[in-house]
Amino acid sequence: xxxxxxxxxxxxxxxxxEDLLPALPRVDRFGFLKQEHSHSNGLVRSRSAxxxxxDERRIRKWRKMIGVGGSDWKHYVRxxxxxVKRRIRKGIPDCLRGLVWQLISGSRDLxxxxxxxxxxxxxxxxxxxxxxxxxxxxxxxxxxxFFQQRHGPGQRSLYNVLKAYSVYxxxxxxxxxxxFVAGLLLLYMSEEDAFWLLVALLKGAVxxxxxxxxxxxLPLVQQYLFQFDCLVKDFMPxxxxxxxxEMINPSMYASQWFITVFSYSFPFHLALRIWDVFLYEGVNVxxxxxxxxxxxxxxxxVKLPFEKLIHALRxxxxxxxxxxxxxxxxxxxxxxxxxxxxxxxYEKQRVTVPDAxxxxxxxxxxx
Numbered sequence: 001x002x003x004x005x006x007x008x009x010x011x012x013x014x015x016x017x018e019d020l021l022p023a024l025p026r027v028d029r030f031g032f033l034k035q036e037h038s039h040s041n042g043l044v045r046s047r048s049a050x051x052x053x054x055d056e057r058r059i060r061k062w063r064k065m066i067g068v069g070g071s072d073w074k075h076y077v078r079x080x081x082x083x084v085k086r087r088i089r090k091g092i093p094d095c096l097r098g099l100v101w102q103l104i105s106g107s108r109d110l111x112x113x114x115x116x117x118x119x120x121x122x123x124x125x126x127x128x129x130x131x132x133x134x135x136x137x138x139x140x141x142x143x144x145x146f147f148q149q150r151h152g153p154g155q156r157s158l159y160n161v162l163k164a165y166s167v168y169x170x171x172x173x174x175x176x177x178x179x180f181v182a183g184l185l186l187l188y189m190s191e192e193d194a195f196w197l198l199v200a201l202l203k204g205a206v207x208x209x210x211x212x213x214x215x216x217x218l219p220l221v222q223q224y225l226f227q228f229d230c231l232v233k234d235f236m237p238x239x240x241x242x243x244x245x246e247m248i249n250p251s252m253y254a255s256q257w258f259i260t261v262f263s264y265s266f267p268f269h270l271a272l273r274i275w276d277v278f279l280y281e282g283v284n285v286x287x288x289x290x291x292x293x294x295x296x297x298x299x300x301x302v303k304l305p306f307e308k309l310i311h312a313l314r315x316x317x318x319x320x321x322x323x324x325x326x327x328x329x330x331x332x333x334x335x336x337x338x339x340x341x342x343x344x345x346y347e348k349q350r351v352t353v354p355d356a357x358x359x360x361x362x363x364x365x366x367x
Contacts, residue, residue: 252313301313
């Protein structure tokens, strides 16, 4: 009896101690805090044996393709570019994503060519943007465990990368949307790797430079929004007309799509798949995904008045967020040639408008 009593007391003490322990946060497989009763992203469901084996096969194929540390990557891309493109569109295995992103963006080469530069920028240089960066850091992926702790390792790394870039490129400095881009990169690579990938993107190591999206006045964003507006009218004239009637333009809903490449308010699993393709194929995929979102919701959007339209364009339904469905639809849009035409048209408009202002200034004053 004494023994049983002792056991029951020990069990009670154990349960009391368990009650005192803080509950560990429930996170999804990407490290984001799970919402109670949330089944979004399909992350609650465990993978089947078939899915696990399929993923393992994909990882083996990718490892063979890139070689040790990426040693075979360039050779494979030259030999089988179509295979690489197809596999990237299917999604890069998460365990290899950081390395592959560095390889396809050209950032690995930049890192190797600039030893010690990042450390110099972080430790020895000062930035005029430091206070702005500190102010914004807590707003970047606030529901991710890596960035949650105030002044924790995640926030420190994010600060270092953004500060280093603001010194490296003083013309751009720091703009708020850059935090989500840098934050996304830091979830898959070291500070220094993330910094050089940011450089590769903004300076155009492989594709056209993105820095115009962050310069004063966001000139490249303005161009992209003009192009996107025209594409909507081209591909979905009924919706384009409805937008015009309701006085809706892309600056009201699509700016963040371009500035953060869908990393700001879209489900993370979808953002990653878009980034896989974006880093390999360039900004055209942002236009394509934007068009696919509108096409997916087309029949509902054309019926909505202004207020509900704005809300819908900022809150797409969960069933539209399936990467395979959305990206398959996105790839049906052929936009490259049209984007070039629209870029020329936009540049002509920009030239004529300042000229008109200049002539206006030259007019003699009224007497």
